Each structure stands twice: as C-alpha cells, then as structure tokens.
Amino acid sequence: MKKIYLLSFFVTAFAAKAQVKIGYALGLKGEAILTTMQTDVAKRSYSMGFGNGFGFFARLKTGRLYFQPEFKYANQTTYQKDTDKNKVSFTSFDVPVLLGGYVFKSKNGSVRLFVGPELIFFNSFKNDGEDLFNPRNSSSIRSGTGSFVLGTGVDFKRISVDLRYKMGMNSVKRKTTSSPNETIQQIVLSVGYKLLYKED
Known part of the structure; x- marks a missing residue:
C-alpha cells in the first residue's frame, strides 16, 4: 500500500511539473532618460535633463508572471x-531586478506591469565638469545607490517597449553632518529587441 501511495505521489508531482511551461527572452535595449534630483536643501532645486543608456535584458516567464534582470550603462x-x-x-552601471505580470497576453503582443529594485554603481559624477567621484580617494559621492522601479510595457513579438519611473532610495552624497540628502528621480523610455525568445 505504501508503494502505491509513493508511486501516486511521484506521478502527481510529475504531471504538475509537466503542465508548467517556461518561456524566455534575451535581448538588447536602448533608453531615453529624463533625470532630476530631490533634495532637502531649502533653496536648492533641480530641473530635468536628458540622458541615454544601453544594455542587455533577460526574461523568464511562466503563465502571467515573469522575472527580468538587466545590466545597463547609462549617461x-x-x-x-x-x-x-x-x-x-x-555615468553609471545599473542592475535592475524586476518582477512583472501580464495584464493582456496573446501570440502577437502583450501588456505588462512590473516593479523591483535597482542597484546603481557610479562610474563618474561631475558638477560643471569637475568630477566629484574618485573611488580611489575620499569622495563626497557614494560609490553607488539604489532605486525602486515601477512601470508598464508592451511587447510585439521581438520588440519590447517599457515606460518606467525610478525613485531613488538613498542619497548620492556620503552621509556627514553637513551633507544634504539628494536622491535620483528618473523617467525612462526603453526599446528592446529580443535576439532569442521562446513563448511559454
């Protein structure tokens, strides 16, 4: 009897596993970036500036859920x-790790929502041409910071388009008694091309 129960358990587990279909995508992406900073200094404010970025993305999906890590260089x-x-x-190297869901999904296209954290590693940080970031010496700028990302996207077979808002979670300045709290805020429009992909 125990053998029958054990066999039934493995058959049920195998059947459940067989029903889970996995899809994937691997591609390149380019970005247009609008950047400003929020500050706690009373008489200081920032206006939007334009930037750009490029990088790679990977996506694993099953059903209406997907997981998407990225690696990008941004200016x-x-x-x-x-x-x-x-x-x-x-300039920075950015590593977002996103979890998303499909609001609408078909063979020809889909609509997505996503959220997740992003790590930002600075490569340079300049104020009117003066580089304030030097990883070898003491610097008023942190070596990196973090953001929270939320957004929406659409897919048309190999083409992927995202619109996302990035809210800075940590100040770009090292914490001292006199340093202001300044966080990065961004709106990002990205277009990606899937070099490899498989629908689930």
Whole structure:
C-alpha cells in the first residue's frame, strides 16, 4: 500500500511539473532618460535633463508572471537651478531586478506591469565638469545607490517597449553632518529587441 501511495505521489508531482511551461527572452535595449534630483536643501532645486543608456535584458516567464534582470550603462544629466543652472552629469552601471505580470497576453503582443529594485554603481559624477567621484580617494559621492522601479510595457513579438519611473532610495552624497540628502528621480523610455525568445 505504501508503494502505491509513493508511486501516486511521484506521478502527481510529475504531471504538475509537466503542465508548467517556461518561456524566455534575451535581448538588447536602448533608453531615453529624463533625470532630476530631490533634495532637502531649502533653496536648492533641480530641473530635468536628458540622458541615454544601453544594455542587455533577460526574461523568464511562466503563465502571467515573469522575472527580468538587466545590466545597463547609462549617461545622465540634470541641472541645479539655484546656481545659474549648473550642469550635473553622471555615468553609471545599473542592475535592475524586476518582477512583472501580464495584464493582456496573446501570440502577437502583450501588456505588462512590473516593479523591483535597482542597484546603481557610479562610474563618474561631475558638477560643471569637475568630477566629484574618485573611488580611489575620499569622495563626497557614494560609490553607488539604489532605486525602486515601477512601470508598464508592451511587447510585439521581438520588440519590447517599457515606460518606467525610478525613485531613488538613498542619497548620492556620503552621509556627514553637513551633507544634504539628494536622491535620483528618473523617467525612462526603453526599446528592446529580443535576439532569442521562446513563448511559454
């Protein structure tokens, strides 16, 4: 009797596993980035600046859920308005890890919603041409920060289009008694092309 129960368990588990279909995608993407910063300094504010980025994305999906890690290089700009619009520009390697769901899904296209954290590793950070970031020496700029990402996207077979909002979770400045709290805020439009993909 125990053998029959054990056999039934394995047959049921195998059948359940066989019903789970996995899809995937691997591709390239380019981004247009609007950047500003929020600050707790009373007389300081920033205006939007334009930037761009490019990178890779991978997607694993099953049913209406998917998991999407990315790796990107981004060039971003904003302007400090209280000092005759000083240009603040920085480059970074960004690693978002997204969890999403399909609102609509068919063979020809789909509509998605997604959220997730993003790690940002600075490569340079300049204020009117002066580089404030030097990883070898003491710097007022952190080596990295983090953001929370939420957005929506559509897919047309090999083409993937996303619109996302990135809300900074940590200040770009190292914490001292005099350092202001300044976080990155971004709106990002991205277009991706799936080099490899398989529907689930």
